[in-house]
Amino acid sequence: MAKLILHQVSIGTLQNINLEVAPEEIVCLSGPSGAGKSRLLRAVADLEPHGGTVKLGNLAQGLVPGHRWRRSVMMVPAESAWWFDTVGEHLYKPMPKALHALGFDEDVSEWSVSRLSSGEKQRLALIRALSREPDVLLLDEPTANLDEKTTRQVEDWLISVIHAQNRPVLWVAHSREQIRRVAKRHFCIEGSKLLELQE
Numbered sequence: 001m002a003k004l005i006l007h008q009v010s011i012g013t014l015q016n017i018n019l020e021v022a023p024e025e026i027v028c029l030s031g032p033s034g035a036g037k038s039r040l041l042r043a044v045a046d047l048e049p050h051g052g053t054v055k056l057g058n059l060a061q062g063l064v065p066g067h068r069w070r071r072s073v074m075m076v077p078a079e080s081a082w083w084f085d086t087v088g089e090h091l092y093k094p095m096p097k098a099l100h101a102l103g104f105d106e107d108v109s110e111w112s113v114s115r116l117s118s119g120e121k122q123r124l125a126l127i128r129a130l131s132r133e134p135d136v137l138l139l140d141e142p143t144a145n146l147d148e149k150t151t152r153q154v155e156d157w158l159i160s161v162i163h164a165q166n167r168p169v170l171w172v173a174h175s176r177e178q179i180r181r182v183a184k185r186h187f188c189i190e191g192s193k194l195l196e197l198q199e
């Protein structure tokens, strides 16, 4: 897997952000509400116009059609969208181990998306993203709707698949405890910049 590189990225109030995330590395982003965490992920996913350059190894975002970039550099938003009737129709391949690890029986594939709770949606959105085997994961508060026990379950699972599959990951989180548990490095948004915090 290649390194994710942000060079002089500017979006909204964030200016000239430089950041490199190595394969298998989890970098957490935190900052006050409205600081621009989600927008920065959206810039990296090529979902919003922005200044500067984002690269995956030698491959620059601007040289790849948007839909292909997003399939490779995949953002999992805090509020996921569901467009087919059933859960199974959203998975690109069967994911029995992942479903089991996050507390679902395989019959969840038959469930109507209309019955999903917000926490179920959040866990299934992570499984859906990983079923596409992206090269990079951009996680926007992936445990925001989960209780403490399920949060730990999701963290452990994410860490194991990220390490097994060698992906760079940018993970937006608010909880300092979570950041300490999952991240190798942690940056906080301070005004227009990212400030690296030592835990």
Ligand SMILES: Nc1ncnc2c1ncn2[C@@H]1O[C@H](COP(=O)(O)OP(=O)(O)OP(=O)(O)O)[C@@H](O)[C@H]1O
Binding pocket: 012, 031, 032, 033, 034, 035, 036, 037, 038, 039, 040
């Ligand atoms: N398309 C847009 N055009 C202009 N401003 C926007 C746009 N999208 C979001 N904003 C504003 O940019 C700021 C940053 O939004 P963002 O969603 O990135 O915040 P955040 O740090 O993720 O906050 P939270 O922790 O509350 O989710 C907010 O003030 C928001 O209203």
